[in-house]
Amino acid sequence: MWAEFPHSQSRERKPHANSPAQYRKAQRQPINISAAEAQPLTTSLRVSKPMKRVILITGTPCVGKTTIARQLASKLDAFYINLTEFAEKHHLIAGEDEKRGTCIIAEEKMRLKIAEEIKAAEKAAIVIDGHYAYAVVPKRYVTRIFVLRRNPIELRKLMEQRGFAGDKLWENLAAEILDVCLVEALQAHRQEKICELDVTGKTAEEAANEILAILDGREQCLVGVVDWLGMLEKEKLVEEYLKI
Numbered sequence: 001m002w003a004e005f006p007h008s009q010s011r012e013r014k015p016h017a018n019s020p021a022q023y024r025k026a027q028r029q030p031i032n033i034s035a036a037e038a039q040p041l042t043t044s045l046r047v048s049k050p051m052k053r054v055i056l057i058t059g060t061p062c063v064g065k066t067t068i069a070r071q072l073a074s075k076l077d078a079f080y081i082n083l084t085e086f087a088e089k090h091h092l093i094a095g096e097d098e099k100r101g102t103c104i105i106a107e108e109k110m111r112l113k114i115a116e117e118i119k120a121a122e123k124a125a126i127v128i129d130g131h132y133a134y135a136v137v138p139k140r141y142v143t144r145i146f147v148l149r150r151n152p153i154e155l156r157k158l159m160e161q162r163g164f165a166g167d168k169l170w171e172n173l174a175a176e177i178l179d180v181c182l183v184e185a186l187q188a189h190r191q192e193k194i195c196e197l198d199v200t201g202k203t204a205e206e207a208a209n210e211i212l213a214i215l216d217g218r219e220q221c222l223v224g225v226v227d228w229l230g231m232l233e234k235e236k237l238v239e240e241y242l243k244i
């Protein structure tokens, strides 16, 4: 059973074929995308209009998506969309999951609205921030997906500062430990589009600069860069941190 993200908006999830740990083993080899592949700025053949770069920033709640995505958008002079604000502004909340204390998103409506926003945006780059961004941005527009990762020991502190406690804290921490966001992104999109970024101990500016370096082809786009479960096992902290 997979952890939902109980503190914010939710969406229905399909069961995963593989466990994150199995997936991690299979995906241990880093992938490297060349600069040319990283920035498809023009379409081929008849369409000569430059394509917009649509960059998704995803990751477990509290990992730092909004702080980092805003920095990135500012550095790229990009149009910024925060999915939580977007859902409220455009009345895309279909209901409430009382058990989880979350809003349920009208996914199809959101997909259509996001497509409209992308087409209408006057900027060359669009940064979209939200833990379910991989699911609601039409695939054909997505250039890159950055899955932010943070060591669960540091993440727990940030969550507690934010007031997370009880099931909400442990479910979200388990999601980070078990790579839920990464696995979901990989199930929805081609691996070549997905880059994992460990932001532990980094300032938002450092993390945003790393994303820029990957987009420019100066740094590698990698998947399989963290192993929180292995780290917790080594530190004998699994029971303390993995409580679901």
Ligand SMILES: Nc1ncnc2c1ncn2[C@@H]1O[C@H](COP(=O)(O)OP(=O)(O)OP(=O)(O)O)[C@@H](O)[C@H]1O
Pocket (backbone or CB within 6 Å): 008, 059, 060, 061, 062, 063, 064, 065, 066, 067, 068, 131, 158, 161, 162, 199, 202, 203, 204, 207
């Ligand atoms: N690089 C960082 N270093 C230390 N603390 C950070 C960093 N980035 C964000 N924070 C802090 O962590 C908390 C969560 O950050 P943020 O709101 O950006 O996360 P988020 O992933 O967008 O969360 P949500 O999923 O709830 O939208 C905030 O209190 C923020 O100040």
Ligand SMILES: [Mg+2]
Pocket (backbone or CB within 6 Å): 065, 066, 067
């Ligand atoms: Mg946020």
